[in-house]
Amino acid sequence: MKTKPPTILRFYLMAIVTGMAAGAGAALFNAFIALFHNLFFLGSWSFHYDWLRPTPPSFWGVGVIGVPVAGGLLVTWIIRRLAPEAQGAGVQEILRNLFLDHAALRPSLSAWRPVATSISIGSGASVGHEGPIMQLGAVYGDLLATLAHLAGWQRDTLLACGAAAGTAALFHAPWGGLVFALEILSPAGEWRRVAPVFLASFAGSWMISALGKGFPGFALAIPASGSWWAYMGLGLGCGAGAALFLAVLSALGGAFRAFPDNPYWRHGVAMAILGILIYLVLVQTGQYHVEGVGFATIAEVLAGGFCHPWLLFSLFLLKLLVTALTLGSGGSGGTFSPALFLGATFGAGAAILAQAIFPGLDLNPILGAVVGMASFSAAATGAVLGSALIAAEMVGGMGVLPLLAPACILAWTVRRLVLKRSTYTLELSWRGRPLAENLYLRIREAYLTGRQEKGRGNNG
Structure with missing residues (x-):
């Protein structure tokens, strides 16, 4: 009808x-x-x-x-x-x-x-x-x-x-x-x-x-932008980090798919490893840090609660591993929030380390964490400008958007040069159902297809 x-x-x-x-x-x-x-x-x-x-x-x-x-x-x-x-x-x-x-x-x-x-x-x-x-x-x-x-x-x-x-x-x-x-x-x-x-x-x-259930936001005073080129370099680093994350996710996903055909065994083993890791993190730091969504740790990073870059890099690697374990073994949940965590820890850690090596470099660890949140999630998910906007709105600083947007573009470009699939299209590729990851690539595909069809028409 x-x-x-x-x-x-x-x-x-x-x-x-x-x-x-x-x-x-x-x-x-x-x-x-x-x-x-x-x-x-x-x-x-x-x-x-x-x-x-x-x-x-x-x-x-x-x-x-x-x-x-x-x-x-x-x-x-x-x-x-x-x-x-x-x-x-x-x-x-x-x-x-x-x-x-x-x-x-x-x-x-x-x-x-x-x-x-x-x-x-x-x-x-x-x-x-x-x-x-x-x-x-x-x-x-x-x-x-x-x-x-x-x-x-x-x-x-x-x-x-x-x-x-x-x-x-x-x-x-x-x-x-x-x-x-x-x-x-x-x-x-x-x-x-x-x-x-x-x-x-x-x-x-x-x-x-x-309904009174909205996200409270990360309340912080956004510092001055400092060295623009240094933050763009941070965006490039987050693109490489996102490629590493996707490579580990893909490798563990392949490894778990090779397990005996028992999904309970696959996911149970992965969660046992995760349980051991979060307990060890608790013993060493007093907090679980890498369990769940991870917003509490992001809030601590944005409050300047971490001074040692190697602790931040350790949390980055552990979060990357446990997220890949969860999703690679067949868990239920998204990747954007873990990407925010990964970006915040990597960005703040890289800013602190860069300042220690190059004292004259104008890099603020808090702003480095914000840039990391935006650019890492952009590279991982393929939502380039959306990630920049979400990060800016979460920290209540839309004025920082001109810094976040180019960093996100650079991060996504680096990841695309290394790996062609985002977190959202990677699983489809595992099933043999490849798909362009975002609007920009679909526009490009439509343009190229139109040119090919036009060329065939002219040849005919």
Whole structure:
């Protein structure tokens, strides 16, 4: 049955409704993470969780090593029995839906994806919550499109609206959510998506704030920019670091896929290694640091709480390893938040080390951490300007954007020269489903395809 397309105003209203639903879903998602985190680590039934404060030592003592294992086995059961799409970051499933299979998202994902990822993060697995909430928001958009009998670009736009709103809600970054979703999820030339995605992104950010569950932000005074070229060099270094992260993720993913065909064994072993590492980090530093999303450690870095570059580099390498272990073995969670952690520790550590070697170099470790957060996540995910905007909004300093944007471009370029896949398209390549990672590359592909077709026409 053919239905009349909605008017512009009605379609924009649908975008706002999708954004508000994604914002509410993000608030509920955060509550689930808090609940499972408190249950697993502290043995308490509470929905309160301060993202910017470190987790106190667990009452389990050395038994905390088994916490990620228990959570990981439960997550594996959910993925195997109830929701296979809950594995990984979630964004790859949206990309597969939009560009490869063009199939509807299962509504049951709205229940099982947040549960699986909440258990994963709550039990200490090193993953983020942004990819899953993008997937959850996309499910809401797809469901509304189905109810309204929308198809084609309008349906796909509502998926992008939900993803943008979820991102904006989690990081209190409406501009970042808008650009992030457009970079990752838009096909070449689809500029008509901008207005509805804009409305949804701001609606999602408003909704979670209205519910009192918004991200508090990293409150800091952004220092003067200092040596511009030095920060650009930091961007180049983050591009190389992101390539290393993706190479380790790919290598461990291949190694775990070569295990005997038992997903419980694969993920259980990986989470046991993670449990040992977070306990050793606790013994050595007094904090778990590399478990979960890691915002508390980022806050400490941005507050200038680390003076030794080798400690920062050690945390960088450990976080890289445990994130690759979690996702390579089949865990549930995103990569953007771990990329923020990796960028903050690498950026601050490199700035402190560079100052020690070259005393005249004007590099501020705090600003180095901000540049690292933006450029590392840009290189890893392929969302170049979206990452710069999210980082700027998270630290409350949009004035630093002119410094972050070129660093992000350089970081992404370096990573592309080394590895062609982002964290979101790497898993699709494992399945033999290659896809251009962002809007810029899709525009380039469309241009080259058009030139080839034109050439064939002229030859004919």
